[in-house]
Amino acid sequence: MLHLSDIWFIAIAVLWAGYFVLEGFDFGVGILLPVLGRNNAERRAMINTIGPVWDGNEVWLLTAGGATFAAFPGWYAAMFSAFYLPLLLVLVCLIFRGVAFEYRAKRDSDRWRAGWDAAIFGGSLLPAILWGVAFGNVLHGIPLNAAHNYTGNFFSLLNPYSLLGGVTTLSLFTLNGALFLALKTTDDLRRRANALAWKIGLVAIVAGAAFLAWTGASYRSPGHVATGVASVLFAVVAAGTLIGGVLASRLGREGWAFTAVAVAIVTATGSLFTALFPDVLRSSTSPAFTLTVGNASSTAKTLALMTVVACIFLPFVLLYQGWTYWVFRKRVTVPGGTAGSPAVPPAVSPGGTGTGSSDSVSLIGPDPAEPETAGR
């Protein structure tokens, strides 16, 4: 029988999956900023692809954390206290990254911009790794005593399985970012994003396959056959769509590539959560100290109230976030223009991508940092 606590476990899994897809490409674009953005104009264009949407994407993290807090207070308390320093690090990175987006253009100085670019790069790279490490540790198990308090230190979180998880999320997010850039930019930047996506994709496939295989082999909850099988199925779908997505990118089908990799990230997260069920935070000290859906959840009354509220508001949230993406669906062109290079790599099929260059836009408008000389 499906209890409310199980439903909320699924809801939290969905929220984390959504977060990894959406913030994934934000992190990816940030990580690729010094790689693909060779000058200020290109970097501006890259930031503007995620400019309108990065904030809404980060909200999925808050919702996932909030749902964890409300539906599974025991899980929230144990996990966030155990991961205190890593989460502090993530928080500082996210603050730096967010401020960098806004402040970068406010002064017309190369040093100023370079500093904030570094903040965006570091603030995207570190969380991308740390989320994988965190979830690896949730599955691997952390030293929890009988009171569900963490008895390890920062370095006990750095075990091989978690580190592989970190590499997996890093490569998946960077791939996601490259494919998003391929969808949202024009001309030379688009061409180079496509070329890079192929290389990143290979790394992502290797890391992802290894991580998912290791999860399936060692980290499924014993005694729960249905969710264990589901976990393996999710992993297979994830691997398949990931490979398909990378191939589609190579063939120049940008829209399909991005969709496939997004599905891969969602199903990979699903695989992790179904492998975890019914535990929510495993204790490596003793299985008796493990937090499960049963002993970490709120009362039925709380969960019932939360379900009602979620059912009312979730459609609205999804609607307006989707609307934001629709409003800003145009491609972004690098100011100054580098027209002339083909937009997709030579191996493109004659059908081309679904989005032609007819809906690309050229840039007008002054750099916001340039001081107004008229009228002074």
Next chain:
Amino acid sequence: MTLYQPMKMAAAEALYHTAQPASFSLFTIGSLNGSKEVFSVRLPRLLSFLATGSFGGKVQGIDNIQALYAQTYGPGSYTPIIPVTYWSFRLMIGIGMLSALVAIVALWLLRRSRLQGNPTGISLTGWKRRALLWSALALPLLPLIGISFGWIFTEMGRQPWLVFGQMKTAAGVSANSAGEVLASMLILTLLYGGLAVIEVGLLLKYARKGLDDEPPPGAPSDEDKPLELVY
């Protein structure tokens, strides 16, 4: 507050003994450890009215409530830090009223005139103009300060409870080491401090730059209009 957290009410007014009717303290100086008052300027009967709605109402005092709680909840101190609670309450109310006053003065100054010259209105000059400009600076900041004191009052006045009557703050503390928590406090303080310096610098830069002469761009309404890079 009087009904659900009487200790907070008593502490806010530094009312040490139950009084009926109770007087409102305009200004109280207590002993250094907050255990009794030394000097007080009070308005009679006003606290009864504010707390209970009638001028003859009973308001419980700190010492009386402390004794009651020691009986109900076990031995220990159930008194918050009185000087902090008392003064943060006053500052919250005072600064709140000050902001309201500044807003009213600003509105009154603008009743027939504008700040800049215009063909039909009277321009403000001299002290009125300066008053209006300074009020524009004060009005965003004063409520922020007042609210901060309000939060300090709320949280400090509820101590030692985390959830009143149910859980004490000491019982709700996580198992993180003091070093971790100190590190996080330091990091966040430095981070926000640094960002505040940068932000004020940027605010000053753009304030000095003045207004743009060109009108702000409207939302692009058709497909052919180019999209501005905002970031």
